[in-house]
Amino acid sequence: MTARLIMKLRVAAAIATTPDVLHLSLVHPLRPELPAWQPGAHVDLRLPDGRVRQYSLCGDPADRTRYEIAIKREEAGRGGSTWVHANLEEGSLAHVSAPRNNFPLVAEARRSILVGGGIGVTPLVAMARQLVADERDFALHLCARSAVHAPLLAELRQVCGARLETWFSDEGRRFDPRRLGVAEPGTHVYACGPERLVDAVRDSLAAARWPDGQIHIERFQATVDENFKAEPFDAHIASTGTVLHVPADRSLLDVLREHGFSMASSCELGVCGACECGYRDGTVLHRDSVLPLSKRQDRMTPCVSRARVSVTLDL
Numbered sequence: 221m222t223a224r225l226i227m228k229l230r231v232a233a234a235i236a237t238t239p240d241v242l243h244l245s246l247v248h249p250l251r252p253e254l255p256a257w258q259p260g261a262h263v264d265l266r267l268p269d270g271r272v273r274q275y276s277l278c279g280d281p282a283d284r285t286r287y288e289i290a291i292k293r294e295e296a297g298r299g300g301s302t303w304v305h306a307n308l309e310e311g312s313l314a315h316v317s318a319p320r321n322n323f324p325l326v327a328e329a330r331r332s333i334l335v336g337g338g339i340g341v342t343p344l345v346a347m348a349r350q351l352v353a354d355e356r357d358f359a360l361h362l363c364a365r366s367a368v369h370a371p372l373l374a375e376l377r378q379v380c381g382a383r384l385e386t387w388f389s390d391e392g393r394r395f396d397p398r399r400l401g402v403a404e405p406g407t408h409v410y411a412c413g414p415e416r417l418v419d420a421v422r423d424s425l426a427a428a429r430w431p432d433g434q435i436h437i438e439r440f441q442a443t444v445d446e447n448f449k450a451e452p453f454d455a456h457i458a459s460t461g462t463v464l465h466v467p468a469d470r471s472l473l474d475v476l477r478e479h480g481f482s483m484a485s486s487c488e489l490g491v492c493g494a495c496e497c498g499y500r501d502g503t504v505l506h507r508d509s510v511l512p513l514s515k516r517q518d519r520m521t522p523c524v525s526r527a528r529v530s531v532t533l534d535l
């Protein structure tokens with residue numbers, strides 16, 4: 221996978237959409253248009269110390285003049301959001317990658333049900349804009365602590381109208397995924413938000429026997445399996461026959477780089493998909509939160525995923 225274009229963009233507007241969410245509009249200082257993107261896409265924001273964070277685009281995909289992202293300040297996070305809140309304001313410059321999409325809308329869906337929790341609603345805002353523009357059937361469920369803490373609520377009300385249903389816990393309203401019922405042909409569910417919400421949606425739909433292909437989940441945190449014990453394995457390089465040994469305490473991504481493979485990466489947590497590569501033989505232990513089941517037969521994320529005994533990589 222090739223590295224993505226990195227652009228130095230100017231913050232054209234920085235507006236607090238809730239007490240702890242900053243809504244940024246980013247434009248190119250010289251060019252009138254930015255690379256095109258589709259709803260569900262995210263960009264990487266590169267911090268001055270080299271750290272990289274992913275943020276979903278929440279603007280209008282038809283508007284090529286700007287990228288819009290919304291960032292929640294997470295005091296207990298890894299420091300990216302607090303840096304953004306402290307340092308980015310109108311006129312600031314930020315290093316931003318071209319968009320990448322791991323969470324696309326299904327073009328042939330007859331109906332789309334969008335479920336967003338808190339800041340997880342950001343990719344769904346772009347989806348809703350597209351669905352309105354395409355005159356397609358959809359509903360959006362927004363879950364948050366309160367209206368005050370619901371990111372981009374004014375935009376959502378304007379875009380969705382009566383198709384927006386809000387679930388604010390301070391009003392005693394909590395979204396129950398069982399209300400989604402059984403799968404209708406052509407109906408697709410998209411969920412993004414805190415682990416508890418997306419797990420509840422996934423489990424409820426699985427219990428109601430929804431086909432996997434009609435469930436689309438995006439996580440913005442790595443899933444943690446405390447019982448996982450990393451074991452060493454061998455990686456065979458298909459093009460050369462070389463065998464690389466991956467010790468238990470190192471990632472496949474590290475070992476590939478050490479042997480001269482120029483592998484792209486971003487989150488290195490299994491949530492962005494930037495390091496994705498193909499494989500053929502072997503039992504892969506998928507530990508990412510980004511690849512859908514339909515891709516796991518022949519694609520893996522070497523930043524976190526491993527193999528049992530050996531794997532042959534399409535490199």
Ligand code: FES
Pocket residue numbers: 484485486487488489490491492493494495496508510521522523524
């Ligand atoms: S670098 Fe993000 S999934 Fe591997």
